[in-house]
Amino acid sequence: MAATLLAVMVGAYGAGAAAALLGGGHPAGRALSTAGAVAGAGAGLLLGSQVLAGGPVWTFAAPDVVGLAGGILLRLDALGAFFLVLVGMVAAPAALYGVGYSTQYAGRYSLRGLGAALNLFLLATSLVPLADNVVTFLLAWEGMSLASYFLVLTDHDEPETVGAGNWYLGMTQVGLAFLLAAFLGLGAAAPSLDFADLRVAAAGSTGAARGAVFALALVGFGSKAGLIPLHVWLPRAHPAAPSHVSALMSGVMIKLGVYGLLRVGLDLLGGGPPWWGVLLIVLGAGSAVLGVLYALMEDDIKRLLAYSSVENVGMIILGVGAGFLFQALAMPGPAALALAAALYHTLNHAAFKGLLFLAAGSVLHATGTRNMNRHGGLIRRLPWTGPCFLLGAVAIAGLPPLNGFFSEWLLFQSLLPGIGVSSPVVAVLMVLALGMLALTAGLAASAFAKAFGITFLALPRSAGAAEAHESPLSMRVGMVGLAAACVGLALGALPVLATTGAVAAGLLGPSAEPPTFALGLSFRTPAGLARMSPAAVIVGLVGGVALTWLVVRALASRRPLRFADTWGCGRVGQSPRMEYTATAYAEPLRRVFSAVYRPTEDVTVDHHPESRYFVQSIAYRASILPWFERYLYEPLLAWVARGGRRALALQSGSVHAYLAYVVGALVILLGVLMVTGAP
Amino acid sequence: MSAASGYALALGQALLCLALAPGLIGLIRWLKARMQNRRGAPVWQPYLELRKLLAKETVVSTNASWLFRFAPYVVFTSTLGVVLLLPVLAVPLPLGAAGDLLVAVYLLLLGTFFLALAGLDPGSPFGGMGSSREMTVAALAEPTIAVAMFALALGAGSTNLGEIVARAMARPAEAVSPGYLLAFTALFIVTLAETGRLPVDNPATHLELTMIHEAMVLEYSGRYLALVEWAAALKLLVFFTLMANLFVPWGVAVQLGAGALLLATLTYVAKLAALAAVVAVFETRMAKLRLFRVPELLSVSFVLALLAITASFLSR
Numbered sequence: 001m002a003a004t005l006l007a008v009m010v011g012a013y014g015a016g017a018a019a020a021l022l023g024g025g026h027p028a029g030r031a032l033s034t035a036g037a038v039a040g041a042g043a044g045l046l047l048g049s050q051v052l053a054g055g056p057v058w059t060f061a062a063p064d065v066v067g068l069a070g071g072i073l074l075r076l077d078a079l080g081a082f083f084l085v086l087v088g089m090v091a092a093p094a095a096l097y098g099v100g101y102s103t104q105y106a107g108r109y110s111l112r113g114l115g116a117a118l119n120l121f122l123l124a125t126s127l128v129p130l131a132d133n134v135v136t137f138l139l140a141w142e143g144m145s146l147a148s149y150f151l152v153l154t155d156h157d158e159p160e161t162v163g164a165g166n167w168y169l170g171m172t173q174v175g176l177a178f179l180l181a182a183f184l185g186l187g188a189a190a191p192s193l194d195f196a197d198l199r200v201a202a203a204g205s206t207g208a209a210r211g212a213v214f215a216l217a218l219v220g221f222g223s224k225a226g227l228i229p230l231h232v233w234l235p236r237a238h239p240a241a242p243s244h245v246s247a248l249m250s251g252v253m254i255k256l257g258v259y260g261l262l263r264v265g266l267d268l269l270g271g272g273p274p275w276w277g278v279l280l281i282v283l284g285a286g287s288a289v290l291g292v293l294y295a296l297m298e299d300d301i302k303r304l305l306a307y308s309s310v311e312n313v314g315m316i317i318l319g320v321g322a323g324f325l326f327q328a329l330a331m332p333g334p335a336a337l338a339l340a341a342a343l344y345h346t347l348n349h350a351a352f353k354g355l356l357f358l359a360a361g362s363v364l365h366a367t368g369t370r371n372m373n374r375h376g377g378l379i380r381r382l383p384w385t386g387p388c389f390l391l392g393a394v395a396i397a398g399l400p401p402l403n404g405f406f407s408e409w410l411l412f413q414s415l416l417p418g419i420g421v422s423s424p425v426v427a428v429l430m431v432l433a434l435g436m437l438a439l440t441a442g443l444a445a446s447a448f449a450k451a452f453g454i455t456f457l458a459l460p461r462s463a464g465a466a467e468a469h470e471s472p473l474s475m476r477v478g479m480v481g482l483a484a485a486c487v488g489l490a491l492g493a494l495p496v497l498a499t500t501g502a503v504a505a506g507l508l509g510p511s512a513e514p515p516t517f518a519l520g521l522s523f524r525t526p527a528g529l530a531r532m533s534p535a536a537v538i539v540g541l542v543g544g545v546a547l548t549w550l551v552v553r554a555l556a557s558r559r560p561l562r563f564a565d566t567w568g569c570g571r572v573g574q575s576p577r578m579e580y581t582a583t584a585y586a587e588p589l590r591r592v593f594s595a596v597y598r599p600t601e602d603v604t605v606d607h608h609p610e611s612r613y614f615v616q617s618i619a620y621r622a623s624i625l626p627w628f629e630r631y632l633y634e635p636l637l638a639w640v641a642r643g644g645r646r647a648l649a650l651q652s653g654s655v656h657a658y659l660a661y662v663v664g665a666l667v668i669l670l671g672v673l674m675v676t677g678a679p
Numbered sequence: 680m681s682a683a684s685g686y687a688l689a690l691g692q693a694l695l696c697l698a699l700a701p702g703l704i705g706l707i708r709w710l711k712a713r714m715q716n717r718r719g720a721p722v723w724q725p726y727l728e729l730r731k732l733l734a735k736e737t738v739v740s741t742n743a744s745w746l747f748r749f750a751p752y753v754v755f756t757s758t759l760g761v762v763l764l765l766p767v768l769a770v771p772l773p774l775g776a777a778g779d780l781l782v783a784v785y786l787l788l789l790g791t792f793f794l795a796l797a798g799l800d801p802g803s804p805f806g807g808m809g810s811s812r813e814m815t816v817a818a819l820a821e822p823t824i825a826v827a828m829f830a831l832a833l834g835a836g837s838t839n840l841g842e843i844v845a846r847a848m849a850r851p852a853e854a855v856s857p858g859y860l861l862a863f864t865a866l867f868i869v870t871l872a873e874t875g876r877l878p879v880d881n882p883a884t885h886l887e888l889t890m891i892h893e894a895m896v897l898e899y900s901g902r903y904l905a906l907v908e909w910a911a912a913l914k915l916l917v918f919f920t921l922m923a924n925l926f927v928p929w930g931v932a933v934q935l936g937a938g939a940l941l942l943a944t945l946t947y948v949a950k951l952a953a954l955a956a957v958v959a960v961f962e963t964r965m966a967k968l969r970l971f972r973v974p975e976l977l978s979v980s981f982v983l984a985l986l987a988i989t990a991s992f993l994s995r
Binding site for chain 1: 733734735736737738739740741742743744745746748752753755756757759760763774775776777778779781782785786788789791792795796799800801802803804805806807808810811812814815817818819820821822824825826829832833837838839897898901902905906970971974981984985988989992
């Protein structure tokens with residue numbers, strides 16, 4: 001059964017890619033390509049759920065393919081199955097959405113390439129959590145990176161897109177180099193590069209070697225996950241890519257960075273000393289707060305969402321770090337709880353961030369711009385997109401009664417046992433992490449009030465927004481699908497938690513018990529610190545709103561609503577220019593956190609020639625200091641460029657000189673071999 | 680106590696809070712007026728206002744969408760939901776298992792979020808200004824609330840409100856421990872910020888460039904304004920109840936009985952009146968802070984909360 005599902009998954013994605021290449025822009029070809037992607041996603045989802053539901057761990061070997069490096073080896077355990085489900089959950093709605101969304105590229109760009117790359121990207125992404133040896137893993141990983149690079153380049157006539165692609169490719173290849181180093185370090189003492197052998201070898205290696213492998217893997221996977229300071233590609237690549245691709249990259253691909261960290265850190269290395277957890281908590285909390293702070297300042301809706309992904313990955317890594325730390329402190333119960341919470345948030349973020357990117361894409365499709373200062377009034381013009389975006393915004397802001405609230409609640413609860421440990425350093429760290437998490441939640445609510453409020457409410461601020469029309473059916477189906485996933489993940493909080501709890505316990509080793517959430521309507525966290533009932537919160541809020549409406553209708557006056565102009569202190573007529581803009585909305589927080597932002601403002605007022613009291617135009621430009629680019633990446637790139645120029649001296653253009661280099665290299669190599677005595 | 684009487688009591692508590700909330704606002708206004716040598720409106724004035732608002736025609740901006748009309752219901756319901764979780768008269772209550780402190784905090788944030796969206800919807804610059812500022816204050820108050828609450832939870836070994844109260848009653852000496860006092864101060868500052876009182880916001884003005892909450896709800900009228908005003912009063916009552924019953928839990932009934940409940944009601948009303956008097960004194964004696972000084976006040980409260988949790992950690 002499992003083998004059949006895998007064959008269906010690989011076959012469907014492959015057929016989808018082939019259909020796209022052959023059918024190209026023809027409607028039949030595009031339909032077949034989408035059908036392939038949806039069928040592949042569905043098969044992956046089934047395969048993953050089967051294993052998660054308690055099915056056997058399943059393996060598949062093809063040693064002859066790439067035989068030199070150990071062949072293809074697949075194995076699906078609970079952790080891999082969880083991430084396979086996550087891929088399928090977002091992939092199917094996003095692929096459907098792509099049908100309508102990509103019509104705008106028809107005639108300008110090749111739809112063949114887009115359809116094929118999308119299917120190959122999904123195939124590679126689905127294979128990453130299945131890989132069970134280094135070569136399979138790296139092939140799938142690199143396939144995922146390259147296919148997504150081509151997807152980012154879809155709109156390649158825009159100069160910005162090419163720059164975004166370069167940043168993305170650079171970060172992902174540097175990440176790959178670190179991963180290679182980590183796996184080679186891990187495999188140095190192992191008989192083969194199968195994960196099973198690496199596990200054994202890791203158990204016997206020294207603490208320093210394990211620490212080095214962990215640090216290398218953290219850089220490699222952190223660059224994919226978008227941890228600060230390795231996040232620089234996200235706010236560039238996500239806006240440049242087509243929106244359903246952004247949804248997949250942000251909802252799914254960056255989560256595989258989390259997967260890799262769990263796989264290498266907990267499964268292969270089996271956890272480590274407390275500093276691993278502390279490092280992850282610091283990086284996670286920093287990413288969460290800085291990510292949401294930068295999200296607040298964005299006026300580009302897709303860049304805002306990209307920074308919000310940095311924030312959410314930070315929260316996930318914070319939970320993962322707490323899991324690592326508690327395991328190192330021999331507290332398996334809290335460790336399992338923290339990991340279960342982090343995994344639940346991972347799944348939730350995939351659903352609502354996917355939804356928000358699809359809805360943002362629908363806004364872009366309708367208005368032609370990503371600049372929120374040119375949106376407004378879209379809730380009336382886009383009657384499907386508006387509620388979908390609102391649902392995603394409530395969920396991502398961590399507000400009840402949606403799924404984001406339940407996972408954030410659990411993340412808070414999972415940090416609490418840390419305050420109780422005897423080590424003051426850990427206790428203080430946990431308190432600060434709690435404060436950071438709470439600040440992040442508050443700022444995220446503010447950021448998404450801005451994102452939804454400025455984009456969808458009040459009067460349209462541009463002609464494009466005024467003439468916006470709702471997206472075609474396929475795009476609406478994709479959005480509604482992910483909105484339903486958000487609602488489902490909230491309604492099914494208890495079963496989902498039981499599943500993530502089992503996955504977490506599996507990671508912590510055979511001795512760890514899965515955190516038990518008492519059955520019934522409410523659940524109690526394993527440490528007994530808190531009780532909460534998702535059902536009561538959901539039913540209470542929804543029922544309460546209905547009840548309030550009925551009571552107010554009975555009590556209030558029967559006179560119908562009267563519609564009138566917005567009141568404005570006696571001014572005549574209202575224009576969109578009087579509305580608050582996205583920039584203005586975030587201005588108080590820009591001032592409060594000016595130490596972080598280092599804002600520079602430039603106001604030029606053009607007066608009337610006859611009187612200074614009449615202003616003809618005002619130009620306002622504000623920017624914030626891009627710390628990481630200026631103080632980390634620019635010096636690094638400059639250093640690389642300088643090194644390159646120095647190396648240019650070697651390249652004389654003369655064949656004799658090159659021959660001399662070859663001979664020199666040979667002599668040095670032989671000399672080394674003679675000295676070390678290696679074969 | 681049996682389940683049925685427990686639920687009946689929870690419902691009764693919620694109705695009591697609903698009934699008391701406008702009176703609390705009226706009491707603060709009356710006390711302020713007296714202290715400022717004015718006669719002041721009677722304490723029951725807010726009830727008359729609510730009745731009048733419900734009876735009046737509702738005017739809605741032509742720019743506003745369905746969200747503007749939906750938001751008051753969300754704001755009211757989420758605040759009322761918090762009341763259901765609170766230990767007002769007795770502990771433990773069956774609905775205590777439905778949610779803890781964090782659920783309460785996030786329900787209030789949900790109301791703030793929808794009100795902020797509703798402020799933007801009519802497209803008026805006042806609404807946008809109020810909305811932006813309200814979210815700023817809410818975001819900055821969030822860490823203080825969380826950390827101060829966890830300082831209490833750490834002592835009680837639970838974040839559920841009923842258990843915190845039960846624990847404080849079992850160990851009365853802890854109520855005057857440094858951790859509790861610091862957490863109380865932090866929560867008091869946050870209460871002023873979250874409920875739009877001086878020195879953060881001025882509830883008595885409607886058209887000043889310094890206002891926050893009133894600017895945001897400027898476009899509401901009729902039944903919607905009644906809901907929003909009632910919810911705001913209820914939010915103040917929620918914060919007062921948290922301060923009154925988490926930190927000074929005496930009087931809260933531990934078993935059901937007419938005498939115990941009557942005593943609990945009387946002490947509860949007395950505690951609310953005392954807090955109202957403190958707030959009235961503060962509002963009379965203090966000037967409003969400039970908006971950009973508010974973050975400093977909130978960071979002071981955050982530091983107090985951090986000290987509170989450190990103190991609870993040390994004194995365990």
